Amino acid sequence: MSTRLPVPELLGRDVFAVDEGSPHIVLDPAVCATCTTTPCVAACPAQLYRVGPDGVVGLDHAGCLECGTCRVVCEAGGIVRWTYPRSTFGVSYRQG
Amino acid sequence: MSDDADVDVIVVGAGPAGSACAHRLAREGRSVVLVERGTTAGAKNVSGGRLYTYALEALEEGLTRQAPFERAVVREQIMLVDGDRAMQVSVLPSGDSDPAGVPASVTVLRARFDAWLAGRAEGEGALLATGVTVDSLLMEHDRVVGIVADGEEMRASVVVAADGVSSLLAREAGLTGPLAPASVGVGVKEVVALDAAALEARFGVGPGEGAATLLLGCTGGVHGGGFMYTNAASISIGVVVSPGDLAAAGRTPHGLLQDLKEHPAVRPYLAGGESVEYSAHLVREDGVRGVPRRLAREGFLVTGEAAGFVLNLGYTVRGMDLALVSGIAAAEAVLAGGDLDAAYHAALERHGLMATMRGADGYRDLLHLHRLYGTYPGLALDVATSMFAVDGGPPPPLRRLVRDVRRRHGVPLRGLVRDGLVGVRSL
Amino acid sequence: MPRAVVCYKWVPAENELRLDPVTRAVDTSSARWKVSDYDRNAIEAGRVLAAERGAELVALTFGDAGAKASQKDVLARGADRAVHVVSAAAGSADGHVTAHALAAQVRALGDVEVVLCGEGAADTYAHEVGPRVAEVLGWPVVTNVRELAVQGERLHAVRVVGGDLEAVECDLPAVVTVLAEVGPAPIPGLKAVIAAGRKPGEQVAVDALGLAPDALAPRTVVTRVTGYAAERSRVLLDAGEPAERVAALVSALTETGAL
């Protein structure tokens, strides 16, 4: 039996309190549209960055592990806001 | 406390640095508020999982034995991986326990460990406020006078930022700038639950004892490595890779970790285990060069990972011990008063932390040898495989064997010597 | 000073339970504990009510030693005092025992004009303890409440009864059990959390309440707790063009007869 687990399966084992109201990471689609390298897509451990049908990178903040990798690799400056989730929201590690 | 301050010190972040700082300050009678955005201390924190205990003893003698650690590390392993092949060096015992029987290093899971440590700080009188995300610093006349959380202000004579590798507060205070992709590794980790007895048998350790394993060559040629630590009833397995190189290599941190778990030399360790958590964390890899020149400004200082106190030595990553020591030093600087930055630097020198950071600088060169991550593990395995291959003929001279392998991997002798020298120098 | 009491339960977070895939045993050992969700709404409703009445708000729980950890949270949520009736046997207590312990402490506090409870706890959701406490105290109870006001010595409430909203009134003292709709439970702010850290919680041994042994004898015994596992095929359609994904879904649904 393979020990290999897809990302959604792994994220399903984590505990999240998703803030439906306000995303803690915000992209500027206009800037992301100019990005050709999209390093965020490969680097995000939770694979939350996806190239949409229009060819522009989009983000689903639910499932964010709050590691900060996207903020570091972003070259185009499309991440116009990067903060931590509001109080009590986001991932909650039970092991860590 | 200045007249309009609510408390003497606000420490932001209840990880090892923040809790150690709050612990020390509270013990010395300062009023301290320790603010943590996780609903419990440790809920947002991730590390490979190994803690060098001298730092815990520096905070308070005898603390290690009270700490909820997972296992005492008695076995060190280095595994070179190439394709389906692997070669492993195992060192036993690892490090000496001190005369009092305190193990030199232990494995920890942060949700448990950090909650305990923050509880110790509370025990000293610090006020722990969990579930509170600090949004920004409160500034007045070019001085940090407090914090803002969800629109609420709180004032303090000093704010200590122990808010981790992505430190938003150190950035806001102007002490640090953006991190370069090359200065960090992205770490991903799974915790795989496993029966304690099975785990002990697989790693060849006794009850309460554990192993620390470093893996090289498992990152698809991307700058980085893997790790495997034994917890009480689980294994922490992960990879740390350079995030900027991933897109070009067509790899993802998640994919590399899944590959590693499937490797024939790794899989038996994990067999029958159940993955119970997936986590990610950035690891500073720029050593002393990543520590900002100024660590404090009026009313503010930065400590722990937020201040770059992390060392990737290749064979081990040190973060929690440096965090603890820097947190203690930060507390001592606050207690000393006067020029915060000068007092802090003096305390860091006194604790030998800056010397450690400087001494480790050479490792950085070693770690930047690209061949370390792809070529050399394969080369070493080829040599080893040839050594163990018996075909009935006379054994080839070892020198020729190495030469053949080296040529096959396209490593010129000059390159090998140069890399070797870098390695020797760095050590 | 008149008092308002909110009863709450300290429960394991249901999303942190681990179910053994084979035995289906429920493992709570790795779960963090929390103040039961709807009890948080009750505390907020109590905070608002107490402020209007100039009353002291007491957050009251019955539980084993572990429930002490809840007191900081309920104080941060606006309780003036946190009282924990401690019983080593709380884990095997049923609604009968819990209600007697809580009611005895309400009596011991004195001057209580209203007791608020969540309609159900996050673990058992039995709609039980609130009306039981009312009966033990001999007070009227209004359950399933979404709106609440006190005027003079009279309580006005709007209950949800099936598809109807029922406006009711009764005299104080009374017990009220509330729904989440009674009002959102705000996340405690920095100062509230810190102020809570400075307030000590109070512990009362259940034996000190002078209850008869019969009041502390559970009537029902929990014989087992097993996890519920949905038997679903869990096929994810996450690759290919949207139209392909939809076509794959439609053909799968047609095949299984769902369409």
Add this chain to the structure above:
Amino acid sequence: MTADTTAMPTDVVHVVAEPHEVAGLVVLALSADPTAAVHVMCLGVPDPATAQALTGCGAMSVVVLAAGAPVPSPGLDRPEDYVPAVAERLAGATPGLVLVPATVSGWEIAARLATRLGCGLVSEATSVRRLPDGGWCAERTLYAGAAVQGLEWHGRAVVSAAAGRGGPGALPPPDAGGAGSGGPVALETVVVDRDTRVRVTSRTSRERDAVDLSAASRVVCVGMGVQTLDDLALVEDLARALGAELACTRPVAEDRGWLPVDRYIGISGASVHPDLYVGVGVSGQVQHTVGIRDARTVVAINTDASAALMGQCDHGLVGDLRELVPLLAGAVRAAGVPS
């Protein structure tokens, strides 16, 4: 629920319910213990048709509790007001199981009766069974449906249960024409004092459209991931294409007010058991999913592949609902799916 009745003494079950709830609960009582002597206390005077039905419901006796002065205004009566009178009568009656409907009024009645009788309570039991030793055992759900709890007791207890609800989790009805307690009985009406400490001042209907989600064979459910009214319109169109009832999660009805509250599914809302359930933008918290447990096929549509519902569905369609929902509606129509 099968009861081994051979070795057990006959027991008594008291059904305490409003007139329209009595018949369903007697069925439950007899399925829990086919040999039981079922005695009914009817809270309020039934209309003639219901009264007629009660005489032949299978109970051994039916006592109608009628309000003494002051008589409540029509429409403002409260079954809860009969608790003292019921408790008084039960205290003097043969002990046994007291069965109460799991309704808002029933929950309160059950807990107050149990307290007045000093006995145990099993709230919202999903099964009740006699034990060979004469004791009882029951099951109920825990953690909003994530777990099942088994309970045992001896002697008297009050049990509340949902009467007349289908699905595998519910108490099954007895065999058609199964044993009753006897033939038709006469209704005995007793005028009792009520507990009038809580007074109803008015009763209004919430915004609702009398939908019976529990009878729907297909349900399309709107979750909080459906973020605009335009997106809601897309989901409504999918429901039309499928011939499905539109439902939602609690916050969509309670917080946003997009749909009437009787269209929300979950622990405090409706339970459904359709052939097909399609959750659009539904995160899948257990408070909701407990209500879809008996759906035959569950489809989840969500941008978030890690949403909890993805782990509890048969088919998980990952992607932007603005794209996928119209495509699915179109494909369903193109396939000529009978709705």
